[in-house]
Amino acid sequence: MEIKLVKNILDVNDKLAEENKTLFRENKVTAINIIGSPGSGKTTLLLKTIEALKDELNIQVIEGDIASSIDAETISKKDVEVVQINTEGECHLDANMIKQALKNLDLKPGLLFVENVGNLVCPAEFEIGEDFKVAVLSIPEGHDKPYKYPLIFSKAKAVVVTKSDLLPYIDFDMNAFRSGLASLNQDCRVFVLSAKTGEGMQEWIDWLRQIRP
Numbered sequence: 559m560e561i562k563l564v565k566n567i568l569d570v571n572d573k574l575a576e577e578n579k580t581l582f583r584e585n586k587v588t589a590i591n592i593i594g595s596p597g598s599g600k601t602t603l604l605l606k607t608i609e610a611l612k613d614e615l616n617i618q619v620i621e622g623d624i625a626s627s628i629d630a631e632t633i634s635k636k637d638v639e640v641v642q643i644n645t646e647g648e649c650h651l652d653a654n655m656i657k658q659a660l661k662n663l664d665l666k667p668g669l670l671f672v673e674n675v676g677n678l679v680c681p682a683e684f685e686i687g688e689d690f691k692v693a694v695l696s697i698p699e700g701h702d703k704p705y706k707y708p709l710i711f712s713k714a715k716a717v718v719v720t721k722s723d724l725l726p727y728i729d730f731d732m733n734a735f736r737s738g739l740a741s742l743n744q745d746c747r748v749f750v751l752s753a754k755t756g757e758g759m760q761e762w763i764d765w766l767r768q769i770r771p
């Protein structure tokens with residue numbers, strides 16, 4: 559009985575996610591669902607990405623947090639359109655939340671970044687109509703995360719390994735990380751970068767310039 563209920567919830571979610579996707583197609587929007595732990599560097603990565611691309615592409619942002627509008631306020635300082643969703647306890651964004659947020663966004667052809675609630679588990683389970691999932695993993699979290707949280711690493715189109723400036727101080731085994739990821743997902747791009755120093759950012763930016771649904 560309980561299993562049936564969970565399946566129904568996901569069925570309804572998937573239907574709404576398809577509606578969101580249709581809206582993205584109609585408006586020539588590439589939607590990117592950014593998923594990573596709290597503090598992994600998602601907002602900082604977005605800020606640097608916006609700085610690099612906003613003169614050549616329309617960029618819009620949906621921020622998901624359990625509470626507060628801190629991240630939306632930070633993003634709006636970059637002069638891009640941003641909507642904050644407060645999930646009030648839910649550990650992930652779902653398709654209905656995105657559908658409601660889209661009522662407050664005047665979609666423009668370009669990139670829509672969705673910063674999901676900080677969490678490596680639940681956000682991976684809920685489609686929101688995105689074109690791609692991008693996982694963000696910071697060096698201090700450790701190289702074992704693909705082994706422990708396989709779902710997000712198997713679904714991600716790309717993994718951004720952030721805070722590479724901390725590599726000299728932390729025992730992060732890049733080979734172990736890469737082989738863990740490769741065992742789950744052979745087509746995944748990996749970007750190792752520091753939003754702080756700018757090292758490795760160019761490759762990520764160039765990838766964003768050319769990705770299309």
Ligand SMILES: Nc1nc2c(ncn2[C@@H]2O[C@H](COP(=O)(O)OP(=O)(O)O)[C@@H](O)[C@H]2O)c(=O)[nH]1
Binds near residue numbers: 676722724753
């Ligand atoms: N050393 C270093 N710190 C970073 C980097 N990116 C983000 N941070 C810091 O990590 C903390 C969390 O970053 P934030 O972007 O808010 O993470 P979020 O919770 O995933 O959105 C902040 O103190 C950032 O300044 C980085 O590339 N290198």
Ligand SMILES: [Mg+2]
Binds near residue numbers: 600601602673
């Ligand atoms: Mg954030």
